[in-house]
Amino acid sequence: MENVNVAELVERLGSDEDAVRKMAVFKLQNSIGDPSFADLFITDGGLTRLRYLTLHASGNTLAYSLTSFARLLDVDKGWDCVDQELVQRIVELIVTHPLVNILRGAMSILVSIVSHPSTGSRLSQADLFGFRALKPAIAIYPQFLEMLVSRLSSADHALCANALQLINSLMRDSITHDSEAEWPKFIQKLQDLGVIRAVYVLMQDSALQDLAHPLLEFQALTKVLLRKWRDILMSQEKPEHRRALKGIYLASLPEKSPGEADNDDETRRSKRHHPDRWKRLGFESESPTMEFYEVGFLGMMDLADYVRSHQDEFQKMLLEQSTKPSRQRCPIARASLAVTAILYEHFEVDKSELEDSKSYLMMESRSSLDRLFRPLLLHWTRLHVAGLQAFFRLWKATAAETEDLDKIVELVRILVESVVGGAARTKDVQDVEEELADFEYHRLRELQMELLELTYEDAWGQHLRQVREELHHEALQFVKEQRIRCLLQGVWFPLDVNSRSESGPEKSTASHQYVQLSHNRRYLHFGKFDSIGNRAPELDTLPEKTAPRQPSTKITIHGYASSGATGHTKGHGHVRSGSRTTQKEVVLLTLRPSSHSVASEWLDGLLMLLNQQPITAETTKLIDLVSNYGLKIRLLNVRFDDATFAGEAPPVPSRHGLDEDYFYDVFGGA
Missing domain, CATH: 1.25.10.10 (Leucine-rich Repeat Variant)
Known part of the structure; x- marks a missing residue:
């Protein structure tokens, strides 16, 4: 200057x-x-x-x-x-x-x-x-x-x-x-x-960096607009609100009863007193303005936009629903209001501009703005329609009824969090709409269970980890018992040419051997036979009795032969792990399972009988499956706020109506 x-x-x-x-x-x-x-x-x-x-x-x-x-x-x-x-x-x-x-x-x-x-x-x-x-x-x-x-x-x-x-x-x-x-x-x-x-x-x-400030302000102003619309309470006293409701009602093609078509006054009077005028559209009562309390005029705008832009779909759905019992009808209006509330929460519309500005300063210092800017927020209307259509699809796929409304709402919430929340800044809104439409119900349920576990992990922490460990131990014992029972039941195994001559110099004509664990679980009894006879238990359950195959899987049992065993047609071998210095270890038994499942049952069954860890993938998968299902069953039967009980314990469920002959606790024992 x-x-x-x-x-x-x-x-x-x-x-x-x-x-x-x-x-x-x-x-x-x-x-x-x-x-x-x-x-x-x-x-x-x-x-x-x-x-x-x-x-x-x-x-x-x-x-x-x-x-x-x-x-x-x-x-x-x-x-x-x-x-x-x-x-x-x-x-x-x-x-x-x-x-x-x-x-x-x-x-x-x-x-x-x-x-x-x-x-x-x-x-x-x-x-x-x-x-x-x-x-x-x-x-x-x-x-x-x-x-x-x-x-x-x-x-x-x-x-x-x-x-x-x-x-x-x-x-x-x-x-x-x-x-x-x-x-x-x-x-x-x-x-x-x-x-x-x-x-x-x-x-x-x-x-994006060159336009960050004005773009961030526009995004913030979009939230301000959404808040203002949400804060406008629906009222029958406001002409524009009455017109909006009337437009939705007329778009539904309300049926006229006989004699109404020739008398407009009578038609208006009949509609005004129709007992299901608004319930038919999916409202809970005949006072629809009261149901917009949570989402205000924003909810009305979203519902009206869907009805206007997808009128044929709206009318078709109403016609289909009218043929079902009332409890099975999809509540279109309530579903729309729920999706509006989900989007409002997802985009944190109530978050102040000051918080957004602070976030911007932090993100700018890291040269990463992708997480701060939400382009999809600008396409609120399209996301609402896509979310509502996903609601309809889930309602149909799950054969939901009125009492399941909250469950479907929660699924849609998870869907929005996954698809919309997981979308990159550069992902086009049309791709997001397609993903919302194609997201499989089973994937959504899996995601719901994962989120449920994470929720309880945050609430319970160490307690939940302890539950997991206990359930894993219980699952291990459960699978161990299942595997050992397979051994107790016994199985026929085919013999190859070399196996037939293992017991002596004379060539054997045996084609099969039957192996079974003793009832005291201390010995394996086995014998070779020319054919599969009636002495094998439940032979009708063995699929290939007359055409045994020679699989590549082979289980070899080493041990010490008994002095009195001839080894011709039957014998027994110890499966205990003690050593004997005076005897030479030999191959007692070679098993050739007919399938991977049988191999898993017998190999891991023998290991677990000796209190060793299982080694096959099939057994490990089964243990994990049982353990995970046990955890999910427990989570699904516990409220989230159970983690915060202070002082007074929850009431014990009543056994009114039950006799003394039956009582069963899945995890706690009889």
Whole structure:
């Protein structure tokens, strides 16, 4: 600032030569952002000359003048020169001028004007600030908003940022100061002009960092809008609310009883007193406005949009539901309200802008904005429709009834968290809609159980880990008993040529051997036979009695032969692990199981009989399966807040109606 002579600069701004004015205003734009310089500039009469250039200059002189004026307003100086003539000139430039450097400065000036608070101003004309300051000029240039939205598609990121900042300022001022009847019209006009789609594209752009601040503000304003709509309570006293309800009702094609078609008064009277007028549409009662309490007018907007955009589907569903018993009918209206509430919670709409701003500062320092920006929030309506259709699909797939409503709502909540919450910033909304439609019910149930375990893990921590260990031990004992019982039952094993001569020098004609564990579980009894005879238990359960195969799986049992055993047709072998130094260890028995399942049963059964760990994948999988099911059964039978019981224990369930002959506790014993 010390290198610039303010008085000389002001004098040059009033020169008759454009080149002199251009150089002066070029220097001015680099210094005017200093408040002390701005004060000297205004004191020396520079503000009037800058205003004149803003109104009448062209080319680069105009561009530098607009930038200088915008920076002057940024330091809260120069408001004395803001009037309708200036505002109209700026609006005209935005509508008619093609040069980017002029548009940037013009938009920055309007952002300051729209955002400037009128209170405390020396000007008595409050209409010079806020959105209302632009309305007279917009009346002259009605294409202003359309041109403004179109600038969001500019290849110049700085111009996109300026345009979005101005849109944000107009939205915020309208939401804050316009009446309840006015601001929704303005927001709807912007949406009709394509602002949602344009901002959505910018949020998915690779140059997100250049537009982060205005995009974050637009996202925050979207939440503000959703909150305002949610906070508007439904009321039959409001004409627009009555019209919305009536539109939904008429779209349902209500049937007329005989004689109503020729008498409009009678028709209205009949509809008014129809006992199931609103329940038929899926409301819980005949006072529908009361059911919008949680989601307000936002819920009505979502339901009305679905009915309007998918009217054929809506009418078809109502027709199908009308043929079912009342308890099996899908409650369309309540489902819609539930999906609205799910989306509202998922996107944290109640989260304040200050929290979002703090998150932005943290994320910016990590050079990662993907988690902070939520482009899908802008497509709220499409997500609501996709979520509602997923609700209908789940209701049908599970054959749900009225009492299952909360369960289906919870499944949809998990679905939204998984698909919408797991979507990358660059994922297109159409892909998300398709994934919501194709997500399989069984996958969703598995995900629900995983989330349930995580929920209880957070609540119970060490207690839940202890339960897992106990259940794993119980499962291990359960599978051990199952495997050993397979040994107790006995199994036929086919013999190959080499196995037939293992017991002596003479060639044996035996083709099979039967092996069974003794009842005291201390010995394996086995014998070789020419054929499978009747002495084998339950022979009708063996699938291939006459055509035994030679599988590759082989189990060899080593031990010490008994002195009296001949080894011709039958014998016994010890399975205990004690050593004998006086006897030579030999192969007592070779088993060739007919399948992997039989191999798993006998190999792990023998190991577990010796209190060793099982080694086959099939047994391990079975143990895990039993253990996991045990945990899930326990979780599904315990409320979440059971983890926080303090003092008084829950009441013991009554056994009223049960006799003394039957009592069974799955995990605690009889």
